[in-house]
Amino acid sequence: DAKTTQPTSMDCAEGRAANLPCNHSTISGNEYVYWYRQIHSQGPQYIIHGLKNNETNEMASLIITEDRKSSTLILPHATLRDTAVYYCIVSYNQGGKLIFGQGTELSVKP
């Protein structure tokens, strides 16, 4: 499974967009990019995933570069409840294991 690189921590002002970057330069052609988040002392929660095209759902948007070597998770209007550790994971869709790195600790501040 491809390895990902994320900043250790980021701050964001409440109400502003939070843009969380992820590098995955060794991603293979049929590996997907997944994002999960973990609020303190809870289990992780799935946010979004994508292969090549940009994706949007009710929680976030995922922007994947054309060469697929990096991606950005966008929380359009961050709230205090979005304070969490965000994990970027690359995995095969069927049967792939999820390998959680250290993630990015996002702090949303009033």
Place this chain on the structure above:
Amino acid sequence: DGGITQSPKYLFRKEGQNVTLSCEQNLNHDAMYWYRQDPGQGLRLIYYSQIVNDFQKGDIAEGYSVSREKKESFPLTVTSAQKNPTAFYLCASMGTSGISSYNEQFFGPGTRLTVL
């Protein structure tokens, strides 16, 4: 409500004792997983099971054992052979067919095990 339950939330044991952590799901998911999380770290895969009566070792299986006799249940035993058992343990499940045929794992609330 559909979901995954883990009990208890906090568990204390003396060194040298085996302890079994419970994980139950009513999501009708085929696959189930156990992860360990240490402070400030990401999750590490201990064991996983893709179908009843079958399971595979993850990255850190030494000192742990599992069983999968029922689809709904995937208990994890932390044995006395596990050198550093104090950690936060998370169970997850995933559907592997139909609409949900991607890697969306649903996690339980976790069990925090402290070995004294």
